[in-house]
Amino acid sequence: MGAIFSGNIDQAGTAFGKMPIITFPDPQKVSLSIRASALVFADPASQALLSLIERIAPSDATAFIQGETGTGKELVARHLHDLSPRRNGPFAAINCGAFSETLVESELFGYERGAFTGAVGSKVGWFESANGGTLFLDEIGDLPLSTQVKLLRVLQEREIVRVGSRKPTPIDVRLVAATNVDLEEAVRAGRFREDLYYRINVVPIQLVPLRDRPGDILPLARHFISTYRNRLQTDEPELLPETIAALHAYPWPGNIRELENVIHRALLVCDGSALRPSHLHLPAIAASNATTERRDSPVTEFCTLERTLESLYEKEPEGLYDLVNKALIVGAYVHCRENQVQTARLLGISRNVLRTHLKHFGLID
Numbered sequence: 001m002g003a004i005f006s007g008n009i010d011q012a013g014t015a016f017g018k019m020p021i022i023t024f025p026d027p028q029k030v031s032l033s034i035r036a037s038a039l040v041f042a043d044p045a046s047q048a049l050l051s052l053i054e055r056i057a058p059s060d061a062t063a064f065i066q067g068e069t070g071t072g073k074e075l076v077a078r079h080l081h082d083l084s085p086r087r088n089g090p091f092a093a094i095n096c097g098a099f100s101e102t103l104v105e106s107e108l109f110g111y112e113r114g115a116f117t118g119a120v121g122s123k124v125g126w127f128e129s130a131n132g133g134t135l136f137l138d139e140i141g142d143l144p145l146s147t148q149v150k151l152l153r154v155l156q157e158r159e160i161v162r163v164g165s166r167k168p169t170p171i172d173v174r175l176v177a178a179t180n181v182d183l184e185e186a187v188r189a190g191r192f193r194e195d196l197y198y199r200i201n202v203v204p205i206q207l208v209p210l211r212d213r214p215g216d217i218l219p220l221a222r223h224f225i226s227t228y229r230n231r232l233q234t235d236e237p238e239l240l241p242e243t244i245a246a247l248h249a250y251p252w253p254g255n256i257r258e259l260e261n262v263i264h265r266a267l268l269v270c271d272g273s274a275l276r277p278s279h280l281h282l283p284a285i286a287a288s289n290a291t292t293e294r295r296d297s298p299v300t301e302f303c304t305l306e307r308t309l310e311s312l313y314e315k316e317p318e319g320l321y322d323l324v325n326k327a328l329i330v331g332a333y334v335h336c337r338e339n340q341v342q343t344a345r346l347l348g349i350s351r352n353v354l355r356t357h358l359k360h361f362g363l364i365d
């Protein structure tokens with residue numbers, strides 16, 4: 001519960017083996033060439049990330065992955081492991097935020113019989129489980145300060161002491177830590193130890209949100225269509241141009257995980273031959289913008305197109321107008337299941353003006 005063990009500590013090799021990497025410029029080839037466990041790195045930002053991973057994988061340096069939720073932090077950690085000399089050892093992943101303050105220590109370092117009420121036997125912790133391999137600590141910012149002190153000691157001494165024991169056990173683990181919160185801010189606020197922050201931030205890896213790597217959207221969508229189509233045993237539906245436009249217009253606050261869920265759900269509801277924008281059931285764009293970096297945005301709900309754009313335009317640099325214009329129109333169109341009358345009413349524009357925009361975006365003839 002909470003922790004996921006993503007390898008097999010009893011057998012050599014990782015659970016999934018080495019994942020194939022696809023770095024294709026041509027999204028049309030994607031669905032033909034990738035497997036379910038493949039990583040998609042098509043956008044230039046992702047390809048830069050891939051070469052960084054390849055450069056640092058052979059070393060034992062602690063990697064510190066930062067990125068919004070769903071950007072692929074665990075996948076990158078696993079890939080680092082798969083490319084490292086530790087690839088035949090275990091890969092263990094643990095979400096530090098999933099345990100109570102009292103439990104997290106015994107989960108990480110293990111405990112001896114009688115260490116606390118209910119400890120009827122001894123238990124190996126995640127550090128020992130990952131011995132010879134890689135330990136991925138997700139949401140490291142959630143570790144209580146008392147555990148942070150112990151973790152720092154483990155990283156310095158390269159040995160753990162089980163709860164209820166005094167005997168140190170040497171460990172040989174590469175640590176990969178991740179967070180989706182600003183850990184520097186947590187240091188400033190006194191919630192995270194500065195010495196531990198510097199200890200883990202040896203090789204920083206910043207994952208770019210999906211909205212800032214548009215070149216990944218279509219390849220990822222095709223990848224998930226292929227994955228879920230195989231699982232659902234359905235035919236591969238065609239991705240219509242308007243569906244592709246809708247995928248690009250949406251800001252993906254939940255990043256790749258959200259895209260995966262959207263595609264999975266779309267495949268369940270579509271009739272098999274074509275994936276239409278209405279199958280995506282994307283939330284209203286303005287509402288999702290409110291949960292992303294535009295927290296201070298005046299847009300908190302669907303308001304008229306004119307008012308929304310005017311207030312954003314005052315604040316934002318050039319170019320945003322076109323982007324937001326397109327995002328709002330396509331988002332509203334999808335939201336209204338491609339009903340032009342409803343979409344025009346929602347946006348506060350005439351149907352003719354809406355049709356001009358839709359033609360311009362290639363959504364209607």
Ligand SMILES: Nc1ncnc2c1ncn2[C@@H]1O[C@H](COP(=O)(O)OP(=O)(O)OP(=O)(O)O)[C@@H](O)[C@H]1O
Nearest residue numbers: 038039040068069070071072073074075180256257
């Ligand atoms: N480059 C990629 N290619 C293919 N699938 C990906 C890629 N990146 C992420 N995914 C998929 O997206 C989903 C979310 O990825 P992952 O769990 O690694 O994100 P995360 O950043 O660790 O999320 P969280 O912050 O919530 O822990 C997973 O199903 C993963 O397989």
